[in-house]
Amino acid sequence: MGFHQSKADPSLFINGNGMNFLAILVYVDDIFVSSPSISLIRELKTYLDDTFKIKDLSNHGYFLGIEAHMTSTCLNLCQHKFALDILIEAGFLDSKPVSTPMVSGHRLDKDGGEAVTDVASYRRLIVHLLYLTATRPEISFAVQQLSQFVDSPTNGHMSSTHRVLRYIKATPGQGIFYPQNGDMQLNVFSDSDWATCSTTRKSITSFCVFLDSALISWRSKKQATVSRSSSEAEYRALAAVVCEVQWLNYLLKDLQVELSRPTAVFCDNKSVVAIAENSVFHETTKHIEIDCHIIREKLTQGLVKLLSISSSNQVADGFTKALPTAQFHLFLSKLGIQDLHAPAYRGYWSMQHVEKLTKLRGSGVK
Structure with a gap:
């Protein structure tokens, strides 16, 4: 059909330009299609179905564990279901939530106490948390620190991992906000x-x-x-x-x-x-x-x-160290993080937060 593979990303295939532009993103047998023209998308899906017998999931709602919520003004990406699955598997669904993923000023080292007996469970948690950073950038530093000890974790490392889970418990639906215009x-x-x-x-x-x-x-x-x-x-x-x-x-x-x-x-x-x-x-x-x-x-x-x-x-700054609560919440606001599943924020983020984020332009962050 005339597509060519992107040199920047081998999973991306592109064709045409302007209103006739088509982009296909492929991950194994999962395919994501985007275009300004819905007729081109339908034509492509018909061609793929005739060739491979595909299953059409319609508009983007859930893809590779990432949930997309789109309105006329914005897009929100989160992993609400995946976060809850992590909490359920780890037995932290009823845990007491905390406001930050790490204690401010806390440093992890190799000698963090007694060795963990179930190393596999620690490694499994780290793998899950690494994937969760796809829409939760605010936990990137904590996960980076914890992932250094997958070879020989201690109970201190496990305790720090549990704190990250308790933070996720407080905001399981948190994700990245993308305004439509900019x-x-x-x-x-x-x-x-x-x-x-x-x-x-x-x-x-x-x-x-x-x-x-x-x-x-x-x-x-x-x-x-x-x-x-x-x-x-x-x-x-x-x-x-x-x-x-x-x-x-x-x-x-x-x-x-x-x-x-x-x-x-x-x-x-x-x-x-x-x-x-x-x-x-x-x-x-x-x-x-x-x-x-x-x-x-x-x-x-x-x-x-x-x-x-x-x-x-x-x-x-929040990607290099564990911040105090007030600074961490400021860090969240600068990143453009929102929680669609928290009713108190639904009206707030769509107007007030967009106004804050647009101030990133120019000489710095306000």
């Missing part, structure tokens, strides 16, 4: 926490990418090497961000989205911005791997624009 431009927040691992002294890379005010990509991951300074750790995190922005540019281009200006990358470390923009700082960066200097190359090409931001406005 400026098709990328805004990125990059952060790092230096040498926080007590065992390896490696740092945490974190970032979150917004398409206007809609969160589309995020990461909380331990760096592969040890950094000699906080600036070096931030610089490595920034290199990961630039690579992600380059990939997103390729992917958006395949989806017929053209970005008209460089991506704004916000960093709260002024020395890192100076290092990226000025090669005079060679003496302090000559030991850093060459691939990290992709930042300077992409700056020259106009792909990204580095902007300094205060630490209090750094959205990615």
Whole structure:
């Protein structure tokens, strides 16, 4: 039918342009189709059914465990049923809920108490929680920390995992909010926490990418090497961000989205911005791997624009550490998280929250 495979994502197949654009996303035997034209979708489904005998699930409502709730103004993605299934399997459906996934300032290490006898149950919980981060970015840091100990978990690690489950119990229907209209431009927040691992002294890379005010990509991951300074750790995190922005540019281009200006990358470390923009700082960066200097190359090409931001406005901060309750709730509001299954929020998020999120544009987060 004339489709070609996307070079950015081998699971994506695209065809046509404008009102005749068709996109197919394939995961094993599950297929998701999108197009501005409903007649093209029907034609494609007829062709696939004649060839493979498909089962048509109609409009997007439930796909690979992710629930989609769409209105004329917004889209919400959550994993309400999957979250409840995790709680039921772990026996935490009647547990006492908590307001944050981790205790503020709490650090996990390898020596966290006695070894867990049922290691398989710990690993199974971590696998479930990893998949839950597809729509629950706020638990990414907690899950990243806990996933380091799947080889030999202790009762302390299990206790921290149970706290994450109690947090999920408080908000099982929480998910990501996407407003329908917005400026098709990328805004990125990059952060790092230096040498926080007590065992390896490696740092945490974190970032979150917004398409206007809609969160589309995020990461909380331990760096592969040890950094000699906080600036070096931030610089490595920034290199990961630039690579992600380059990939997103390729992917958006395949989806017929053209970005008209460089991506704004916000960093709260002024020395890192100076290092990226000025090669005079060679003496302090000559030991850093060459691939990290992709930042300077992409700056020259106009792909990204580095902007300094205060630490209090750094959205990615919640991906590097466990925050106090008040800061954590502020972190949630900046990410664009909502709970459709909480009646008190249904009228609030559709108006008040959209207004807050649109302020991400420009020089920082309000």
